[in-house]
Amino acid sequence: MKELLKKLVSVFGPSGNEELIRESIINEIEGFADEIRTDVMGNLIAVKKGTGSKIMLAAHMDQIGLVVTFVDENGFLRFAPAGGFSVTDLINRKVIFKNGTVGVVSYESEIKEIKDITLNNLYIDIGAKDKDDALSRVNIGDAAVYYTPFAENGTRCTSCAMDNRASCALLIETLKNIQTCPHEVYFVFTVQEELGLRGATTAAYAIEPYAAIAVDVTDTGDTPKSLPMAVKLGAGPAVKVFDQSVMVHPAIKNLMKEKAEKYNIPYQMEVLKAGGTDSGAIALSKSGVPTGCLSIPCRYIHSDSEMVDISDMENGAKLLLNILQDGIKIDK
Amino acid sequence: MVELLKRLTETDGVSGNENKIRELIKEEITPYVDNIHIDNMGNLIAFKKGTKEHPKKIMLDAHMDEVGLIITYICDNGMLKFGTIGIDQRVLLSKRVLIGGKVFGVIGVKAIHLQEKSERENVIKQENMYIDIGASSKEEAEKLVKLGDYAAFTTEFEEIGNGKIKAKALDDRAGCGVLIETLKESYPDDIYACFAVQEEVGLRGAMTASYKINPDIGIAIEGTTCSDVPGADEHMYSTVMGIGPAISIIDRSSYSSKEIVSALIDTAKSCNIPYQIKRTMTGGNDAGIIQLAHEGVRTGVVSVPVRYIHSPVSMMDIKDYENTIKLIKEFLRKGVL
Numbered sequence: 001m002k003e004l005l006k007k008l009v010s011v012f013g014p015s016g017n018e019e020l021i022r023e024s025i026i027n028e029i030e031g032f033a034d035e036i037r038t039d040v041m042g043n044l045i046a047v048k049k050g051t052g053s054k055i056m057l058a059a060h061m062d063q064i065g066l067v068v069t070f071v072d073e074n075g076f077l078r079f080a081p082a083g084g085f086s087v088t089d090l091i092n093r094k095v096i097f098k099n100g101t102v103g104v105v106s107y108e109s110e111i112k113e114i115k116d117i118t119l120n121n122l123y124i125d126i127g128a129k130d131k132d133d134a135l136s137r138v139n140i141g142d143a144a145v146y147y148t149p150f151a152e153n154g155t156r157c158t159s160c161a162m163d164n165r166a167s168c169a170l171l172i173e174t175l176k177n178i179q180t181c182p183h184e185v186y187f188v189f190t191v192q193e194e195l196g197l198r199g200a201t202t203a204a205y206a207i208e209p210y211a212a213i214a215v216d217v218t219d220t221g222d223t224p225k226s227l228p229m230a231v232k233l234g235a236g237p238a239v240k241v242f243d244q245s246v247m248v249h250p251a252i253k254n255l256m257k258e259k260a261e262k263y264n265i266p267y268q269m270e271v272l273k274a275g276g277t278d279s280g281a282i283a284l285s286k287s288g289v290p291t292g293c294l295s296i297p298c299r300y301i302h303s304d305s306e307m308v309d310i311s312d313m314e315n316g317a318k319l320l321l322n323i324l325q326d327g328i329k330i331d332k
Numbered sequence: 333m334v335e336l337l338k339r340l341t342e343t344d345g346v347s348g349n350e351n352k353i354r355e356l357i358k359e360e361i362t363p364y365v366d367n368i369h370i371d372n373m374g375n376l377i378a379f380k381k382g383t384k385e386h387p388k389k390i391m392l393d394a395h396m397d398e399v400g401l402i403i404t405y406i407c408d409n410g411m412l413k414f415g416t417i418g419i420d421q422r423v424l425l426s427k428r429v430l431i432g433g434k435v436f437g438v439i440g441v442k443a444i445h446l447q448e449k450s451e452r453e454n455v456i457k458q459e460n461m462y463i464d465i466g467a468s469s470k471e472e473a474e475k476l477v478k479l480g481d482y483a484a485f486t487t488e489f490e491e492i493g494n495g496k497i498k499a500k501a502l503d504d505r506a507g508c509g510v511l512i513e514t515l516k517e518s519y520p521d522d523i524y525a526c527f528a529v530q531e532e533v534g535l536r537g538a539m540t541a542s543y544k545i546n547p548d549i550g551i552a553i554e555g556t557t558c559s560d561v562p563g564a565d566e567h568m569y570s571t572v573m574g575i576g577p578a579i580s581i582i583d584r585s586s587y588s589s590k591e592i593v594s595a596l597i598d599t600a601k602s603c604n605i606p607y608q609i610k611r612t613m614t615g616g617n618d619a620g621i622i623q624l625a626h627e628g629v630r631t632g633v634v635s636v637p638v639r640y641i642h643s644p645v646s647m648m649d650i651k652d653y654e655n656t657i658k659l660i661k662e663f664l665r666k667g668v669l
Contacts, residue, residue, distance in 0.1 A: 080613030
């Protein structure tokens with residue numbers, strides 16, 4: 001799993017620009033799915049055919065990115081945030097464009113107090129001599145992502161794209177390992193989650209699943225003086241109860257707990273006070289879809305150093321596999 | 333062309349109260365379209381058949397609602413309290429409004445002589461403002477106005493400066509005008525022109541219209557923010573007045589289809605139409621909801637730069653308006669992607 005994760009986090013895929021990461025996931029799953037297609041929004045949908053009810057699994061493949069909106073006379077770039085960025089996470093970090101151009105994000109230094117700085121006071125410096133020089137390397141509309149290498153300390157790994165490549169890896173592993181399953185399973189790698197669950201909205205509409213499980217990262221409460229939250233790194237995948245986008249369907253939540261206990265997989269319950277996930281969009285599709293969410297605990301989400309524990313991903317994949325193979329039945 | 337804009341901007345259509353503006357637009361487009369439909373939300377959807385054999389479905393959208401006020405309470409002394417739709421409270425004082433299309437009122441403010449120093453230095457909150465219709469009691473006011481009546485600004489359309497116009501509601505009557513002019517020709521593909529309701533309160537009209545139309549592509553035509561004014565940094569201009577229609581790459585509500593953005597840019601270049609790329613991500617528009625219809629729709633956004641939107645008076649360059657019409661027409665003539 002670690003090798004797969006390492007590969008996936010190094011692929012460029014900011015929201016709205018998922019071509020490369022989609023290509024790379026297709027390469028991974030080719031031969032394992034019965035059908036692979038890309039829809040209008042750019043979602044990658046891999047189907048494991050079956051005669052049973054349709055289950056949709058969703059992991060978003062986009063990562064937060066910066067979109068160039070303006071280049072000044074001196075060659076400095078201004079940008080719009082595609083996804084949730086904080087000023088303090090960005091200052092003096094390196095970012096990289098699709099074509100390999102690397103830039104440094106910094107701020108208008110006449111502003112003395114960090115709290116007074118907004119994203120509008122930041123710029124990207126690609127070392128250009130002037131506007132023409134900058135435009136010879138980067139165009140208006142080009143997107144950049146954090147440029148931070150994958151690092152590991154045993155099972156603890158950091159990278160700028162754990163959100164949500166960790167979940168993509170989990171889904172890919174599940175697809176590769178699934179044997180007999182009473183369902184037709186749709187493995188969906190969604191686009192533009194970071195911009196408002198957009199890919200999952202149209203994918204769920206097209207698939208019209210019987211039930212769904214989204215996989216995403218979640219915050220933890222296990223760092224010094226962190227906000228209280230009963231999720232720890234390394235204590236197992238988290239079963240979501242709710243976040244700002246969804247109240248998890250009790251049948252799915254209970255099923256996830258039940259299977260974790262049955263197969264002796266460590267798990268923890270998760271209540272996320274801020275943020276939403278694809279599960280919210282799927283749950284409201286058409287006449288409603290019973291939807292759950294399996295979460296991978298992750299520290300420092302949306303920074304350039306998101307940290308996960310590989311064991312949580314492995315246990316998550318095991319749990320998801322057993323849920324699918326045992327079958328999902330909901331008393332409606 | 334300018335005369336149409338005058339009528340479009342001087343007709344009221346505060347969100348949820350689009351009857352008058354819808355009637356006007358319907359009259360304007362009837363000679364040019366094959367079919368007109370008004371849906372349950374109040375959207376005006378016009379269909380114009382394409383000339384090619386297997387036409388695609390193109391949804392063109394401009395919202396016909398405008399920002400404004402809604403009467404929420406009638407005081408014992410005959411003054412009216414109100415709620416706002418999309419308006420900065422600082423621009424409300426001393427403005428003239430027309431309630432329900434028939435009763436004039438002013439948003440009163442205590443004369444400067446009577447204000448304490450602290451009152452002069454602070455912005456008066458909207459909840460402390462009232463509309464004065466000259467009634468001296470609740471009973472008198474109730475004869476003229478009902479709770480829930482809308483109030484619109486009364487700004488007159490005027491041509492000013494060198495080819496500029498000032499008017500209320502250019503967001504998005506400019507887009508409505510572009511759409512009306514566009515409908516005067518036929519194109520290879522089927523056109524579904526949607527004059528949408530309730531954009532300003534959350535893209536509501538376009539939501540149901542795009543579900544009904546289920547288009548192959550969608551283009552929202554907007555009057556968008558333009559802040560090329562003193563005190564703004566160049567990168568925060570959003571758009572610049574007078575240098576052509578603005579094409580959006582990303583805004584708060586949508587990430588435009590790359591194929592549509594490059595087709596628009598190619599069209600502009602090959603037809604010598606000036607254009608600009610919108611510089612900020614702020615604001616959303618109907619494209620945000622059109623793209624999510626059914627299994628997803630490729631969308632784009634083209635805007636006329638408009639200074640001072642969401643206020644009683646906005647300003648636009650006629651050249652930008654004309655070039656937006658030209659760009660949309662040329663884009664459609666080429667036949668879709």
